[in-house]
Amino acid sequence: MNGSNFQIEQQCPQCGAPIILDEADRILSCKFCRTRVYLATEDHFRFYIPPAEGISETVYFIPYWRLKGLSYAIKAHDISYTYFDANFISFDSSLLPYSLGLRPQAMKLKFVGNSDNKGKFIASFHMKEENLLKNFKTQPGADQEVFIGETASVIYTPVYCAQGRIYDAILKKPLDLQNKDAEIEQALISSPEEKWRVDFFPLLCPDCGADLPGEKDALILFCDNCHSAWNPSNKNFTKVKFLTWQEKGDNIIYLPFWQLKVKVSGIQLESYADLIKVANLPKAPVEVWTQTPFYFCAPAFKVNPALFLRWCRQLTSTPAPNDLTADFPAQKIHPATLPENEALKSSLLTLASLIADKRNLAELLSSLHLTLEDSSLVLHPFKISASELVHTKIGFGMEISALNMGAYL
Ligand SMILES: [Zn+2]
Ligand SMILES: [Zn+2]
Numbered sequence: 001m002n003g004s005n006f007q008i009e010q011q012c013p014q015c016g017a018p019i020i021l022d023e024a025d026r027i028l029s030c031k032f033c034r035t036r037v038y039l040a041t042e043d044h045f046r047f048y049i050p051p052a053e054g055i056s057e058t059v060y061f062i063p064y065w066r067l068k069g070l071s072y073a074i075k076a077h078d079i080s081y082t083y084f085d086a087n088f089i090s091f092d093s094s095l096l097p098y099s100l101g102l103r104p105q106a107m108k109l110k111f112v113g114n115s116d117n118k119g120k121f122i123a124s125f126h127m128k129e130e131n132l133l134k135n136f137k138t139q140p141g142a143d144q145e146v147f148i149g150e151t152a153s154v155i156y157t158p159v160y161c162a163q164g165r166i167y168d169a170i171l172k173k174p175l176d177l178q179n180k181d182a183e184i185e186q187a188l189i190s191s192p193e194e195k196w197r198v199d200f201f202p203l204l205c206p207d208c209g210a211d212l213p214g215e216k217d218a219l220i221l222f223c224d225n226c227h228s229a230w231n232p233s234n235k236n237f238t239k240v241k242f243l244t245w246q247e248k249g250d251n252i253i254y255l256p257f258w259q260l261k262v263k264v265s266g267i268q269l270e271s272y273a274d275l276i277k278v279a280n281l282p283k284a285p286v287e288v289w290t291q292t293p294f295y296f297c298a299p300a301f302k303v304n305p306a307l308f309l310r311w312c313r314q315l316t317s318t319p320a321p322n323d324l325t326a327d328f329p330a331q332k333i334h335p336a337t338l339p340e341n342e343a344l345k346s347s348l349l350t351l352a353s354l355i356a357d358k359r360n361l362a363e364l365l366s367s368l369h370l371t372l373e374d375s376s377l378v379l380h381p382f383k384i385s386a387s388e389l390v391h392t393k394i395g396f397g398m399e400i401s402a403l404n405m406g407a408y409l
Helices: 181-190 272-279 305-316 340-354 361-367 400-404
Strands: 007-011 018-022 027-029 036-040 046-048 059-074 079-089 108-111 144-162 165-168 199-202 229-231 242-244 252-265 296-299 369-384 388-391 397-399
Touching: 059 305, 059 340, 059 361, 079 305, 079 340, 144 181, 144 340, 144 361, 165 181, 242 252, 252 340, 272 340, 296 305, 296 340, 305 340, 340 361, 340 369, 388 400, 397 400
Parallel strands: 007 108, 046 144, 242 369
Antiparallel strands: 007 018, 027 036, 036 199, 046 108, 059 079, 059 144, 144 165, 252 296, 252 369, 369 388, 388 397
């Protein structure tokens, strides 16, 4: 969907048929043998750009971090956003190219650990996403910048050494290393090797053994048989708490939203009544709201950035429903493609956007510390009309086409 996503070439683990995946895909399905498996990793995926044919020298693969997503900048009077797509070397050398350049966009990548590559993959620095992003700024002048929906992966590009020079193994051209080729070759030889490989997990419900259906980029899978939900991303399937705001009638589709119980240090934000006070919402206080727990809400699907924030605001400023049910057949659910930890980051944005008095906002925000205490995936009912989806309970709607535009996020 998104032009700037990479394509990945991978053989079917069952029958060996060649399959092309999108970078965001988590499910590999083979149309020849009908195998469906989940692609899993403990941290992030590692891909490589295949070298050109006919290189007999040892090929070294050099790691680059790739980060992609959306940056929201909180400023005094508004929240602006911009897309970013950055990559930079993860190897200690100031002479090797700092970034990958544009070429991989046009090439098909492969998973590291794929059996048909020979050569040495240099281990990349292991860093947490938040550390990678610590010094990363896209919007100068922002009080605070929040990154959501990042792809963090490592992409390897190949080089080889011949006649005392280091060559780019895609173009077969020598790199300009200011006559330090021998030094860099030594560094490549002595660097530790990466041992990562992608894992394939059968898509079976851990509770009842039924097949788990799901779109190829779904991060949460629902079992139609025993009505459970699973997060398979971490090499083992963990159960996801999910609740449904049920609706009767036809033409209903359920969209997933994260409902997050967040501890906000520095301000009292336990109940919905607290939110009214903190954000100065134009609502007359009702006794029951002092007993209504407050949750941050965020779409669990990708949608364009302005709409994402609107939904965060809209649902967070609506009192949490008290008629949610825990048992629900997994039908007509739009796939959840935004993980909980990304949704959590939106809480600060939502708060900034809801607080009416912006005078001391920058100070307030920088003093807050948000900790996730609990989360559920809540399925909200939407009525499908010709070109619109309308939330049947709160009447808020959006264009159907907006759901297909989120590939950036
Ligand atoms: Zn197959
Ligand atoms: Zn099941």
